[in-house]
Amino acid sequence: MSSILLRSRSVSWLLKRNRRLLSSDVASNPSKEPLIGAQSLVSDLTSPPPPPPQSTPAPNASSSKSWNFLKHSLIGAITGATASVGYVSYAYSLDEIDEKTKALREAPSTIKLADDASALEKFKNWVYSSTVTVPAKAAEAYIDARRTIEEQIRGYTEPYAEKLLPDLHPMEKHVFTLVLDLQETLLYSYWTREKGWQTIKRPGVDAFLEHLAQFYEIIVYSDYSNMYVDPVMERLDTKNCVRYRLGKAATKYQNGQHYRDLSKLNRDPKKIIYLSAHARENSLQPENGAIIKPYKYELDDTALVDFIPFLEFVARNPPADIRQVLESYEGRDIPAEFIRRSKEHQQRMQNQKQQARLWRR
Numbered sequence: 001m002s003s004i005l006l007r008s009r010s011v012s013w014l015l016k017r018n019r020r021l022l023s024s025d026v027a028s029n030p031s032k033e034p035l036i037g038a039q040s041l042v043s044d045l046t047s048p049p050p051p052p053p054q055s056t057p058a059p060n061a062s063s064s065k066s067w068n069f070l071k072h073s074l075i076g077a078i079t080g081a082t083a084s085v086g087y088v089s090y091a092y093s094l095d096e097i098d099e100k101t102k103a104l105r106e107a108p109s110t111i112k113l114a115d116d117a118s119a120l121e122k123f124k125n126w127v128y129s130s131t132v133t134v135p136a137k138a139a140e141a142y143i144d145a146r147r148t149i150e151e152q153i154r155g156y157t158e159p160y161a162e163k164l165l166p167d168l169h170p171m172e173k174h175v176f177t178l179v180l181d182l183q184e185t186l187l188y189s190y191w192t193r194e195k196g197w198q199t200i201k202r203p204g205v206d207a208f209l210e211h212l213a214q215f216y217e218i219i220v221y222s223d224y225s226n227m228y229v230d231p232v233m234e235r236l237d238t239k240n241c242v243r244y245r246l247g248k249a250a251t252k253y254q255n256g257q258h259y260r261d262l263s264k265l266n267r268d269p270k271k272i273i274y275l276s277a278h279a280r281e282n283s284l285q286p287e288n289g290a291i292i293k294p295y296k297y298e299l300d301d302t303a304l305v306d307f308i309p310f311l312e313f314v315a316r317n318p319p320a321d322i323r324q325v326l327e328s329y330e331g332r333d334i335p336a337e338f339i340r341r342s343k344e345h346q347q348r349m350q351n352q353k354q355q356a357r358l359w360r361r
Helices: 002-028 033-044 061-091 094-100 102-110 119-157 205-212 226-236 303-316 322-328 334-360
Strands: 176-180 187-192 196-201 216-221 244-246 252-254 257-259 272-276 289-291
Touching: 119 252, 176 303, 205 216, 205 303, 226 244, 272 303, 272 322, 303 334
Parallel strands: 176 216, 176 272, 216 244, 272 289
Antiparallel strands: 187 196, 252 257
16 A cells, blocks of 8 residues: 555656646747748748849851951951052042053953963962952052043133134234233223222223224233123123133133133244233243333223333334343333333433543544
8 A cells, every 4th residue: 555655756756747748848949940940931931032133145246347347458458458448549649540550451461361271370370360450450540430530620720722723824923912901901890889880991901992993903811701701891892802802611710710821822922921910920921021100990990001102112023032131120110110211221321322422523
């Protein structure tokens, strides 16, 4: 009986002890549920994006690079060829280029091959002929194109003919040619808002032309168009003292200006007088120029009439070369200087006559 009681007490004591151990273990070891909840929370988050795949070249990337290289090569070749053509055109004349490329252009015609030549020789000959023919054809094309362009430009910059005037009659070989300018020489043109263009005839024009037509072949040489020159001269020269009228088409265009080229007149340069207010500026032969005072619509102008004595003296006493006479008047007013020289000459003649009389006595 006592053993049974002892056994029951020991069992109850063990049960109590186990409850304490279990309760202390639970207190000392926290529940695993928060960890499980954290894991579930992490698993609910969005997964990080995968790393970007490595870019692989497109199938046509190589062809695009090849096309870009070809394009830039073509641009460079065209630019270089254009620069070369520009330099050659600037540095050499057409005749010089024709002479320098003559051997190159004739090279393809000198290539000959025997009929029994081997295949290798034929191939070499083909490669050589191709290498020579291409630059030869290019040189020919350049020369033809440049010749055409220069001919077109020459039509605007050069006089329309090598001989602007017909041959002088054999009976007039001794006659001097008097070339006259229009603007500020024979007339004065100006423009106003009220009346537009006005053309004023210089005082003494009629007497000047009528008198000197007896001694000279008179020509009007202007840088105005003939559409302007012809109507003006019909009103200005009513007695047809002027033989020929030359307009802008007969001038040489150079450095932005139209020049009178007296060498194209088909006349002896020793017998040409170019009378103009701008003889030094608008003529390619200034040594033939006789400068007259510019006419600016002065009512008391007498410059044309003042020139008559000098021009008549030259015609009656023709010098061997009129250019030497005009050079002696350089920088001087020709009519006034001619009168001064004439008076000096008369004075010398009178002195000589007086001395001759004294010697006779």
